[in-house]
Amino acid sequence: MFLKTFGWSLAITVLALAIALVYGGWSAVIITAILGVLEISLSFDNAVVNARILERMNPFWQKMFLTVGIVIAVFGMRVLFPLLIVGVTASLNPVEAVQLALEKGPIDEPGTYAYLLHEAHPQIAAFGGMFLLMIFLDFMFEERDILWLRWLERPLLFIGKLPMVNVIVALVLLAVAGTTAGDHQSTVLVAGIAGLVTYFLVTGLGGLFDVDDPEDDGNSFESTGEMVAEANRISNKRRVGNVAGKAAFLLFLYLEVIDASFSFDGVIGAFAITADPIIIALGLGLIGALFVRSLTVFLVRQGTLDEFEYLDHGAHWAIGALAAILLVTITTEVNEVVTGLIGVVFILAAFISSVVRNKRKAGEHEPADDHAAVAS
Template sequence: MFAKTFGWSFILTGVALVLAFLYGGTNALILCAILGVLEISLSFDNAVVNARILERMSPFWQKMFLTVGILIAVVGMRILFPLLIVGVTASLNPAEALTLALEKGDIETEGTYAYLLNEAHPQIAAYGGLFLLMLFLDFMFEERDIHWLGFLERPLAFIGKLGSATLVVAMAALLFIGAFAGDSQVDVFIAGAAGILTYLLVTGLGDLFDVDGDGDTDADDTDATAAKIAGGKKSGPNGLVKATGKAAFMLFLYLEVIDASFSFDGVIGAFAITSDPIIIALGLGLIGAIFVRSMTIFLVKQGTLDDYVYLDHGAHWAIGALSVILLLTINIHINEVITGLIGLVFIIAALTSSIIRNKRVAAAAPATPEFSK
């Protein structure tokens, strides 16, 4: 199972390291390996959230996530997204942005690709930070039977009874960070508002196409409806109702937007290590993004999220921490090691708590009587 799921990840990791060595020698190989480790460490929480959504999709749409989705993650977010940001920021056409990207230059040198992308960090952080903050709040504001950090989650669930609590808190956060954004204030407000609107649009379209499965389905979706994005409904012998048609398409879009938002910190953090777009694409894309897909599939096939009930909570606390870190980096520098480790710490803590809970439940369960034949 492990070898089958992660086989291609290890093969492509080898390919990426060989290409990095051929491109820039030993130094490029080392940088590529560091970026791969950075992306994987940042992506445990991403894999958990992805898995929870992916398990509600039909096999066809799961394959779409692993094929079209990986192209979006590697080519779109790790290559085209930085080029687009630099092009817009510096008023360059795509060809000029690519030429600038291939020129050597560090993050401190004005006019270089790395410098321009770093200058756009406030907008990127505001957009990604507010989107992820709303994802975190929607999960925490929902009333649920199981709590991990109950002393925090129960009060948050109570606050969630306030109508539009997620939007209220997100707008308050935007006003707060915008007030201290200095020269970038207008850009931060616009980007943050865009992040909020993107989240509302994607989740709103999910409701429109009955992604939560609580209303009438579209004519194209009569064979199945989706479980709720953030909660999920159990049905049938296989537990979760599988989404198809427009409902699955909306889940796919939702999944891709979340996946893209998770990649912001990795893309920006990579430029603290190297400004070479080729090495970044190999390390973050060919190694990191592929491993995220493999981890996601492994979690789905193993049923890990159902066996370890606090993993969802840990992943969303990691999302909340990442969103706060992104918003704080608009004004202050936070070491990439902290960003990379905080999600891993939450996931490990949630997994450990889940294992302890499972042992406690098993010990409390009445013994099954044995009957002799």
């Protein structure tokens, strides 16, 4: 199972490191490996959230996620997106943006590719932060049977009964981020609103196309967001891979936007390590993004999320922490190590809690089973 799922990731990793060696020597190999590890550590929570959605799709759309999706992730977000940002910021055409990128100027030198991308960080962070924040708030305010951090999640469930409370909280936090952004105030507010609009647009496509899942026993969902929430609540009662057609396509779009939002911090943070776009594409894209997708498929095929029930919670708390960090980085630098480790900590804590929960449940059932056996 491991080699079947991660075989291509391992092969591409060897190929990417070989290309880095030919391109820039052993120093390039080391930097590429560091970027790959950085991307994987930043994206554990992404893999868990993706897996919960991907398990609802049929095998065709799961393959689409690993093929078309990886092309979008590698070339779209790790290569084309930074070029687009720099091109718009500096009013450059695509050819000029590529030429500027290949000059590999340092991040602290005005006019370089890395400098221009770093200067665009406030609006990128506002967009990604608000999108991820809505994912976190929707999960925490959604009524569900299983709670992890009860002392936090129970009050959030109570607050979630208020109508539109997720939008209210998001707008308040955006207003705070905007008013503290100094010269970037207007761009931060516009980018944050764009993040909210994108979230509602993507999650509302289900209602626009009147998407139904034929396996849901007549239940229909007014938005892709509701479909995802329902999947979170009852996925352990459904067989894997029962969504196809328009429903799967919309969930695929939702997955890609989530992946893009998760990649913002990694792309920006990579330029603090190297300004070479080739090395960044090799480390973040070919190694990091592909491993994250393989990890997502592994979680689906192994049924890990159903076996360890708190992983969903840990992933969404990590999403909330990442959203908060993105909003904070609009005005304050945050070390990439902190950004990467916080997601790992939440996922690891949720995993340990799940193991403890499973052992406790097994212990509760064993005496009853023994008693029944004796009685019979």
